[in-house]
Amino acid sequence: MAEKNLYDVAYELESAMREHEDYTKLKELYDQVNQDEVSKKLFDNFRNMQMELQQKQMTGQQITEEEAQTAQQQVELVQQHEVISQLMQQEQRMSQVIQDINKIVTRPLEDLYGSPEEDAEQ
């Protein structure tokens, strides 16, 4: 068999991901949330808050008690929303798939540089 071009295989992986059930389900739920004005706004607010808090944590800033409370309230709010909570569960499933895929395709580099886990152990 002739050696397949690296980029051709990458495009194959892209297609396989689009056809993967975890992706098609995610897309369905995501569209469903975004097509409804109320749920879109709820979800967008939640995401923005999450990103702000992550940003703060990454840059070592303190999260205030008020911010933590607002965050907790927003989590409870989106958890009560049927479609959004389904979407978030589906995002977790997709995230696991992507982590698995990432582990596979980064092994050639790990063989040279070691894995992040190995580094953490040292």
Place this chain on the structure above:
Amino acid sequence: MAEKNLYDVAYELESAMREHEDYTKLKELYDQVNQDEVSKKLFDNFRNMQMELQQKQMTGQQITEEEAQTAQQQVELVQQHEVISQLMQQEQRMSQVIQDINKIVTRPLEDLYGSPEEDAEQ
């Protein structure tokens, strides 16, 4: 054609990367540097310094003038080392390949969440 399993394609991508000329060259140079004690030490020191400075930048810490000077000296030192400088050039080539591959395989998620570039423009 039967639908290929996502993970099978990921393993194919792993193999294709290992066979890619930019990877085999990188591995060759990397082994060459690490098999020589002097060049290994020079390269390791350089890498550790780079990581420390990156860490500081990411966490918003100031880089002192002394650190900047030491860094500059180390860059000059490794640039004069024939094999290490070849290795670093090869790392840049490989890094470009990986960026390209990454762009391709993350498109399904970009279609849902937008690309980082798009976000930056907003």
